[in-house]
Amino acid sequence: MSAALTRRGRKRQDVSDRLFEAALALFVDQGFDATTMDDIAERADVARATVFNHYPQKAEFLEEWGRRRRIRVAAVLADGHAEELPAAEQMRRYLHEMAELNTTARRETVALMDAALRFASPLRGPALEIELTEVIRRGQDRGEFRSDTDAVLAGQVLAAGYFATVLRWIGEDPAPFDLTRRLDELAALIFAGLLPRAEQ
Numbered sequence: 020m021s022a023a024l025t026r027r028g029r030k031r032q033d034v035s036d037r038l039f040e041a042a043l044a045l046f047v048d049q050g051f052d053a054t055t056m057d058d059i060a061e062r063a064d065v066a067r068a069t070v071f072n073h074y075p076q077k078a079e080f081l082e083e084w085g086r087r088r089r090i091r092v093a094a095v096l097a098d099g100h101a102e103e104l105p106a107a108e109q110m111r112r113y114l115h116e117m118a119e120l121n122t123t124a125r126r127e128t129v130a131l132m133d134a135a136l137r138f139a140s141p142l143r144g145p146a147l148e149i150e151l152t153e154v155i156r157r158g159q160d161r162g163e164f165r166s167d168t169d170a171v172l173a174g175q176v177l178a179a180g181y182f183a184t185v186l187r188w189i190g191e192d193p194a195p196f197d198l199t200r201r202l203d204e205l206a207a208l209i210f211a212g213l214l215p216r217a218e219q
């Protein structure tokens with residue numbers, strides 16, 4: 020790859036990052052629905068066409084928000100060598116890190132989660148459930164979880180439960196319950212169906 024192409028790629032990523040940060044700030048300040056692509060262009064100090072070049076639809080900012088959060092959680096878990104832990108503990112740590120992200124950026128979560136469910140459809144987009152399913156499959160391969168349980172279905176249920184829990188958590192202010200503890204309880208319910216019968 021030539022130096023010119025590398026510079027061009029970095030410049031494109033820099034613009035994309037600037038647009039994302041501008042959009043995020045606007046969504047938190049004035050709401051997703053009230054924010055226009057023109058608002059984002061103005062906040063990022065770029066032409067309107069530049070916004071559409073990077074994010075053809077406003078909902079793509081929501082997809083990017085979810086993707087960046089999952090990357091951050093994966094990086095934290097990788098730094099802690101979570102893949103070496105039993106699968107149930109990996110799942111708990113994953114949910115703990117997601118809860119920590121939501122809790123430390125509650126205004127952001129409130130502003131974007133509802134919009135993400137309405138427009139980006141994370142329940143139809145399987146990114147989270149795929150990651151959770153992979154943890155369950157690793158546990159099955161190691162004999163930690165029952166092999167006769169449908170890992171995909173368990174991943175779907177856990178992902179749906181995660182989104183439902185976060186939606187309830189952002190539905191009131193102040194937060195009506197401890198998100199980490201509630202997600203622990205959700206995981207325990209799923210594990211009850213995954214653990215070998217002698218361990219239940």
